[in-house]
Amino acid sequence: MNRERISLHAHADHPIAAPLDDGSVRHLLARGIPRADARVLDLGCGGGEWLLRALTAFPRLRAEGVDISEGSLTHALEAARLAGVEQRLALHQEDASEFASPHAFDLVLSVGATHAFGGLLPTLAAARKHLAPGGRVLVGDGFWTREPSPEAADMLGDLSDLATTLAHVTADGWTPVHGHISTQQELDAYEWAWTGSLASWALDHPADPDSPQALAAATTHRDEWLKVYRDVFGFVCLVLRPTSG
Numbered sequence: 001m002n003r004e005r006i007s008l009h010a011h012a013d014h015p016i017a018a019p020l021d022d023g024s025v026r027h028l029l030a031r032g033i034p035r036a037d038a039r040v041l042d043l044g045c046g047g048g049e050w051l052l053r054a055l056t057a058f059p060r061l062r063a064e065g066v067d068i069s070e071g072s073l074t075h076a077l078e079a080a081r082l083a084g085v086e087q088r089l090a091l092h093q094e095d096a097s098e099f100a101s102p103h104a105f106d107l108v109l110s111v112g113a114t115h116a117f118g119g120l121l122p123t124l125a126a127a128r129k130h131l132a133p134g135g136r137v138l139v140g141d142g143f144w145t146r147e148p149s150p151e152a153a154d155m156l157g158d159l160s161d162l163a164t165t166l167a168h169v170t171a172d173g174w175t176p177v178h179g180h181i182s183t184q185q186e187l188d189a190y191e192w193a194w195t196g197s198l199a200s201w202a203l204d205h206p207a208d209p210d211s212p213q214a215l216a217a218a219t220t221h222r223d224e225w226l227k228v229y230r231d232v233f234g235f236v237c238l239v240l241r242p243t244s245g
Contacts, residue, residue, distance in 0.1 A: 001210035004069050006217055007046075009201040014193035015049040018112040018140050019182040019235045021189065029054050031178040032138040032239045036060050038106035041130055043096040043123070044113025048076025048089070055085040064090045066099045068116075097126055104132035111140030111237060119158065120165070121172055128242065136177070140237040141165070148232045156229055162236060169238065178239035187235065195222040 011017055016025055029050070033040065037060040042051050045065030055063055067073055073091045080086040092099060096110070097117050108127040110117075117123040120141045127137045143162045153159075160168065166176065182190075195218045202208075202215035 001213045001217070004071055005210070006198065006214065008071065008075070009214065010194045010198040010218075011047070012197040012201070014190055014197070015047060017046050017049070018237075019187045019190035020111075020140075020180070020237070021186050024180055024182070024186065024237075025050070025053060026057070028138060028178075028180055028237055028239065029057065032107045032109065032136050033058060033061065034106050034134065034136060038062075039103060039132070040064070040107045040109065041101070041105040042066070043099065043108065043110040043126060043130075044116045045076065045091070046072045046113075048073070048079065048091070050109055050111065051089060052076070052079055052083055052085065055080070055088055056083055062088050064092065064101065064103075064105075066092045066094060066096045068093065068095055097122075099126075099130075101130060103130075104135070105130050106132050106135045107138060108135065109138035111138065112235075114139070114141045115157070121168060124169070124172060124174060124240070131242070135241075137174070137240045138237065139240065140235060143234050143236055144232055145234040146232055149228065152229045152232050155224065156233060162234065165236065166238075169240065170243070173243050174240040175243045176238050177241055180237045182235040182237075187230075187233070191222070191225045191230075195219075195225070 036058050040054055040063045042065045045067045048065050051063040051065050073093055080089045108130050110123050114120050114123040117126050142159050143165045144159050198214050199218035202211045205211050
């Protein structure tokens with residue numbers, strides 16, 4: 001079972017691929033979208049859930065999403081059709097780090113996709129290229145809540161504590177104008193949904209040749225969460241504006 005299919009089943013009950021509840025997503029979009037007729041870009045949009053919610057909440061908004069996954073974009077397009085917003089949505093199958101557009105955007109978002117750019121600051125550099133004057137960036141990434149074990153650091157990569165993360169962002173020429181730190185309840189709910197949805201799919205489809213691998217992946221992920229990183233990992237979303245220029 002490839003990574004894309006695992007992710008599809010794992011996010012069946014939690015379509016926002018980040019530890020955020022629906023209220024947090026609505027609030028972040030409200031703080032990030034500067035006006036009702038804004039143009040929004042999602043770099044690494046996956047199934048397009050952020051864009052679908054923005055398009056539904058703002059009937060004059062236009063949106064574009066970029067992702068390398070054909071399956072995810074197909075899912076996003078079908079969901080947009082069902083929601084009646086497909087005429088205001090453009091999707092691009094390509095590497096988000098290399099995407100070029102003739103348009104500038106009032107909000108550029110990339111939540112939980114910094115790995116596609118090589119880290120938080122490269123993600124912000126990519127977002128800056130697409131930003132209209134007065135525009136904002138909504139970015140979400142992990143941080144350490146306390147010193148991680150070597151195993152946790154090896155598993156989740158080169159993260160910093162929250163204060164250091166913000167210091168790097170501001171030194172890079174950004175000013176935070178809003179933020180949200182995921183609660184423990186949001187973090188746990190996301191992990192339970194991820195592992196539970198994948199395990200349920202495996203149990204519901206015992207004849208599928210991918211079923212044993214899916215169940216094993218859910219079990220491994222749950223063990224890693226509970227034993228390795230649950231007590232040291234946090235997630236922050238930031239609404240940023242360029243400090244100058």
